[in-house]
Each structure stands twice: as structure tokens, then as C-alpha cells.
Amino acid sequence: MEILHNELKRCDVIKINGRVDSATAPKFAETANEIVEAGRFRIVVDMDDVDFISSAGLRVLIGTQKICRRYNRGEVVLANVPATIMASLELAGFTPLFKIFNDAVAAVGNF
Amino acid sequence: MEILHNELKRCDVIKINGRVDSATAPKFAETANEIVEAGRFRIVVDMDDVDFISSAGLRVLIGTQKICRRYNRGEVVLANVPATIMASLELAGFTPLFKIFNDAVAAVGNF
Amino acid sequence: MPSPQLATFKAGYTWVPTVKFPGRYDSLAKIAELVHKASQEFGLEPLAAYGVETAVDEACSNIIEHAYGGEGKGTIEFNYRIEGDSLVITLQDDGKGFNPNKVPKPKINVPLKQRQGNGLGLYFMHQWMDEVSYQSIGKTNILTMIKRKG
Amino acid sequence: MPSPQLATFKAGYTWVPTVKFPGRYDSLAKIAELVHKASQEFGLEPLAAYGVETAVDEACSNIIEHAYGGEGKGTIEFNYRIEGDSLVITLQDDGKGFNPNKVPKPKINVPLKQRQGNGLGLYFMHQWMDEVSYQSIGKTNILTMIKRKG
Ligand SMILES: Nc1ncnc2c1ncn2[C@@H]1O[C@H](COP(=O)(O)OP(=O)(O)O)[C@@H](O)[C@H]1O
Numbered sequence: 079m080e081i082l083h084n085e086l087k088r089c090d091v092i093k094i095n096g097r098v099d100s101a102t103a104p105k106f107a108e109t110a111n112e113i114v115e116a117g118r119f120r121i122v123v124d125m126d127d128v129d130f131i132s133s134a135g136l137r138v139l140i141g142t143q144k145i146c147r148r149y150n151r152g153e154v155v156l157a158n159v160p161a162t163i164m165a166s167l168e169l170a171g172f173t174p175l176f177k178i179f180n181d182a183v184a185a186v187g188n189f
Numbered sequence: 190m191e192i193l194h195n196e197l198k199r200c201d202v203i204k205i206n207g208r209v210d211s212a213t214a215p216k217f218a219e220t221a222n223e224i225v226e227a228g229r230f231r232i233v234v235d236m237d238d239v240d241f242i243s244s245a246g247l248r249v250l251i252g253t254q255k256i257c258r259r260y261n262r263g264e265v266v267l268a269n270v271p272a273t274i275m276a277s278l279e280l281a282g283f284t285p286l287f288k289i290f291n292d293a294v295a296a297v298g299n300f
Numbered sequence: 301m302p303s304p305q306l307a308t309f310k311a312g313y314t315w316v317p318t319v320k321f322p323g324r325y326d327s328l329a330k331i332a333e334l335v336h337k338a339s340q341e342f343g344l345e346p347l348a349a350y351g352v353e354t355a356v357d358e359a360c361s362n363i364i365e366h367a368y369g370g371e372g373k374g375t376i377e378f379n380y381r382i383e384g385d386s387l388v389i390t391l392q393d394d395g396k397g398f399n400p401n402k403v404p405k406p407k408i409n410v411p412l413k414q415r416q417g418n419g420l421g422l423y424f425m426h427q428w429m430d431e432v433s434y435q436s437i438g439k440t441n442i443l444t445m446i447k448r449k450g
Numbered sequence: 451m452p453s454p455q456l457a458t459f460k461a462g463y464t465w466v467p468t469v470k471f472p473g474r475y476d477s478l479a480k481i482a483e484l485v486h487k488a489s490q491e492f493g494l495e496p497l498a499a500y501g502v503e504t505a506v507d508e509a510c511s512n513i514i515e516h517a518y519g520g521e522g523k524g525t526i527e528f529n530y531r532i533e534g535d536s537l538v539i540t541l542q543d544d545g546k547g548f549n550p551n552k553v554p555k556p557k558i559n560v561p562l563k564q565r566q567g568n569g570l571g572l573y574f575m576h577q578w579m580d581e582v583s584y585q586s587i588g589k590t591n592i593l594t595m596i597k598r599k600g
């Protein structure tokens with residue numbers, strides 16, 4: 079897994095490439111933590127190149143969403159979600175908890 | 190030429206596909222005019238799929254930039270500029286007049 | 301006279317040797333490669349194959365985290381066979397056993413604040429596979445998961 | 451005795467028939483296709499080919515806008531030939547002629563407020579091509595632009 083972090087004016091984009099499983103989810107969590115610890119709570123997770131995400135990865139998403147939504151200070155949104163991962167998010171009941179955008183431009187532009 | 194216009198929260202994205210020449214530049218100008226007439230002055234021009242742009246297209250860019258920069262109310266920025274078009278922009282002396290971003294996400298995120 | 305092993309073979313049965321992986325999280329990607337191979341051989345479409353990958357990943361993560369209580373404590377034995385219209389995957393460990401029937405289902409349709417981050421593993425296994433069964437024989441725990449075609 | 455036309459042929463000279471286009475802006479994309487073909491045949495790399503496309507597009511736009519004063523008033527005759535290391539492109543019209551030497555250079559390095567939107571056409575032609583010449587013979591204006599290799 080590879081993580082690219084792009085700090086923009088009004089939000090941060092985390093682009094994940096590859097597999098998010100128990101081996102790699104900690105790296106994703108670390109990036110997300112760095113962002114919220116910097117006092118930034120508007121995050122776009124760009125999943126265009128994610129091959130696979132297990133419940134370990136979903137755990138990071140939900141944990142970060144809880145922190146970001148607190149005091150209405152921001153939120154995590156998703157972009158470019160592949161069909162397979164969309165099915166997982168639906169099974170997990172995540173689709174009502176995250177705004178999902180077709181592309182990263184729309185996701186960034188929503189903030 | 191095909192034009193896609195995407196109105197986001199804080200800016201508008203114009204994505205141009207194909208050739209911008211004297212035949213098609215008026216359509217580009219029309220889209221840009223609609224945006225500024227709606228009182229919106231932050232515009233991203235995404236050139237990823239532009240094959241060619243003549244001075245007729247550059248004229249639209251500079252005209253729109255003048256309108257948007259007035260009273261410091263906004264600006265036109267460029268994204269995904271192909272190498273050939275970058276050479277044209279440089280010859281035309283446009284590179285100091287427009288912020289140029291590697292991708293549309295960075296361009297939108299700059300507003 | 302055929303050997304005893306061969307005698308158990310049925311028509312449409314593909315036998316593949318068991319592969320043993322260290323019980324570490326970096327084995328997950330390697331196990332996933334075998335799962336891809338199995339799904340392809342079985343002829344699963346991409347979404348179903350993604351589901352099988354998920355079920356196996358969750359099962360193996362649980363073995364490391366819960367059965368062994370951490371990385372580097374034991375091994376995971378992976379095996380698959382294709383029996384007619386069934387892809388049968390087994391995972392074996394010799395860690396701590398558990399009773400899957402005593403594990404509560406995760407609460408899926410709750411507001412964000414009440415939503416738990418964990419508890420999706422077994423749920424995913426049941427959602428993506430057609431059959432999931434677990435037995436402990438002596439020190440060995442065997443998880444069997446079956447995916448059917450169509 | 452060879453025909454007078456053939457007598458002017460030199461070694462390494464490719465003769466291509468002149469193509470006549472209506473003086474309308476939607477001819478520009480069609481002319482660009484011929485220019486691509488010419489650049490490819492001549493073996494130009496993509497950036498140089500883009501420059502030739504630009505020069506021809508600007509020249510034809512000027513013919514329609516300035517020589518004819520609008521669309522649908524006359525034709526543009528396009529011809530190219532490859533002479534050794536030179537790609538020679540000619541454009542002919544029978545509109546109003548002009549004196550290119552009297553056209554001032556555009557001001558390129560000025561702040562946005564002073565920057566003009568027009569005046570880049572002739573400048574681009576000279577920047578992207580190695581030679582640009584213009585003559586009016588009777589009612590016919592001929593623009594010749596040459597791109598050299600390397
Ligand atoms: N292979 C296993 N060995 C022992 N206990 C397990 C195993 N798999 C699951 N469990 C138990 O079942 C619970 C639920 O597992 P699961 O649904 O995967 O969610 P999570 O791992 O997020 O807790 C675990 O917390 C653990 O107590």
C-alpha cells in the first residue's frame with residue numbers, strides 16, 4: 079500500500095494505492111491521525127487505486143469520521159470508490175455515514 | 190470540442206476536451222461568461238484533454254482572467270496543462286498571469 | 301490397489317496442496333494471491349472473487365489477532381479445493397479456539413456516534429460466503445468456508 | 451522533352467496536390483488533419499508538429515477574419531511539400547492583402563491589466579516556424595511558411 083497526502087487550503091486529500099488490510103491499515107491510521115492532530119478535520123479519501131479494503135481499513139475510516147464530525151468541525155468524504163469496495167461499504171452499513179463523490183475534484187469542491 | 194462545466198461550492202471547473210480554435214473558442218467564452226455573470230469568479234480550467242489551443246482560445250483565457258481578478262474577487266487557474274500547450278502559454282507570456290496546477294484536485298483545493 | 305489417498309478422490313474434485321504461512325499480517329497479501337488464483341480457477345466473477353478475498357482476509361486476521369493473540373505466534377494453513385459447483389476453502393490454526401455462536405452480530409444501522417469500529421470480520425465472512433463452519437479438533441481449529449457458483 | 455511542370459522537380463521533392471477549403475472556421479480542424487499528415491510524413495517530433503499546427507491555424511484564422519472579413523467569403527488553398535530538410539507550407543487566398551512589416555509585435559511581458567488579448571497570431575507563426583513570407587500577386591495573397599528539421 080502507498081499513501082499520498084495532499085494538504086490543500088480547505089481540506090486534506092489522502093490517496094491510497096493498493097491493499098488496505100491489517101498489515102497496512104496502521105499506516106492509513108497514522109496519516110489520518112497526523113491530519114486531525116494538526117487541527118484539520120475535512121478529509122477526502124481518494125480510493126481510485128485501492129484494490130482491497132478489509133474491516134481493519136473500515137475501522138480507520140469510522141474512527142476518523144467520528145473525530146472529524148465532532149463539534150461539526152468537519153467530515154471524512156470518499157471519492158472514486160471502486161464497485162467492489164462500494165459493495166463492502168454497503169454491507170458494512172457505511173454508505174449513510176460518508177458522503178461519496180464520483181471524483182476527487184467534486185469531493186474537494188464540496189468543502 | 191466538448192465543454193463540461195462543474196459548479197462546486199467555492200469554484201467552477203471548466204473541463205475542455207478537443208480543439209480550441211476560432212470555431213470552438215466562442216463556446217468556451219460562452220461558458221466562462223455564464224460563470225462570471227452568475228457572480229462567480231474562481232475558475233479552474235482543466236486542460237487534460239485539450240489537443241490544441243490557438244490564440245483565439247488564449248484570448249478567452251486572458252479576457253476571463255481580467256474580469257475575475259478585478260477587485261481581487263477571484264482568478265482563473267489552469268490544471269493538467271499538456272506539454273505542447275505549456276510551450277504555447279510560455280511563448281505567449283501567459284505563465285506569469287495564471288497559476289498552473291498539476292491536477293484539478295490541487296487547483297480546486299487552492300480556492 | 302489404489303493408494304488410500306487417491307481412493308477418496310471424487311469426479312470434479314481438484315486437490316491442491318496445503319500452504320503454510322507465518323501468522324503475521326504481511327502474510328495476508330500473499331494469501332490473497334492464492335485466493336485470486338483459486339477464484340479464477342473456479343471461474344468467479346470479480347465481485348464474488350472480491351468477497352472471497354475479504355472473507356479469507358478477515359478469517360486470517362482473526363487467527364493472528366484473536367487465536368494467537370498477536371503476530372509471530374503460530375502458523376496459518378491455507379487450502380482450497382473445487383468440488384463441482386463449490387469452492388471450499390479451509391484455514392487451520394493451533395491457537396485459542398472460540399465459539400462463533402456466542403459472538404454478537406454487529407449493529408449496522410445505527411447513527412455514527414453509536415457505531416462500533418470492530419465486529420465486522422465474522423459478519424463479512426457470512427455475508428460473502430455461502431457456508432461458514434468452525435471446528436476445534438484437539439489443539440487444531442479448522443475454519444471451512446464455501447462459495448457456490450451462480 | 452519533359453513537361454514544363456515536371457522540369458521543375460528536384461531530387462527529394464514531394465509534390466502534393468493543393469487542397470481548397472471553404473473560408474470558414476470549421477475548416478480549421480480539417481486543415482489541421484492535413485497538417486498532422488504532413489508533419490508525420492516529414493518526421494517532426496510532437497512539439498514541433500504542434501507548432502506547425504499552430505502556425506497554420508493562426509494563418510488560416512487570419513485569412514478568414516482579416517483577408518475576407520468574415521466567414522463564407524472565399525476559399526483557402528492549402529499546399530505542402532517536403533524539400534530535403536524543409537517542410538514548405540503555402541496558404542493562398544484572394545481577399546484583402548496587408549503588409550506584415552507594419553504589424554507591431556505584441557507586448558508579451560506586461561502586467562495583466564495592460565495585456566492585450568489579440569495580436570498573437572503573426573507572433574506565433576514566426577516563433578513556431580523557421581521562415582514566414584507573404585506576397586500578393588494580383589488578387590492572390592500567398593503565405594509561405596517553412597519548418598526545418600533538427
Ligand atoms: N479465529 C478466532 N479465534 C478466536 N477468537 C475469534 C476468532 N475470530 C473471531 N474471534 C472472536 O470473535 C470476535 C468477533 O470477531 P470479528 O467479527 O472478526 O470482529 P473483530 O475482530 O473486529 O472483533 C472477536 O472479537 C473475537 O473475540
Ligand SMILES: Nc1ncnc2c1ncn2[C@@H]1O[C@H](COP(=O)(O)OP(=O)(O)O)[C@@H](O)[C@H]1O
Nearest residue numbers: 512513516517547548553568569570571572573
Ligand atoms: N491574412 C491577413 N490579411 C489581412 N490582414 C491580416 C492578415 N493577417 C493579419 N492581418 C493583420 O495583422 C494584424 C495582426 O494579426 P495577428 O498577429 O494574427 O493578431 P490578431 O489576429 O489577433 O489581430 C491583424 O489585426 C490584421 O490587421
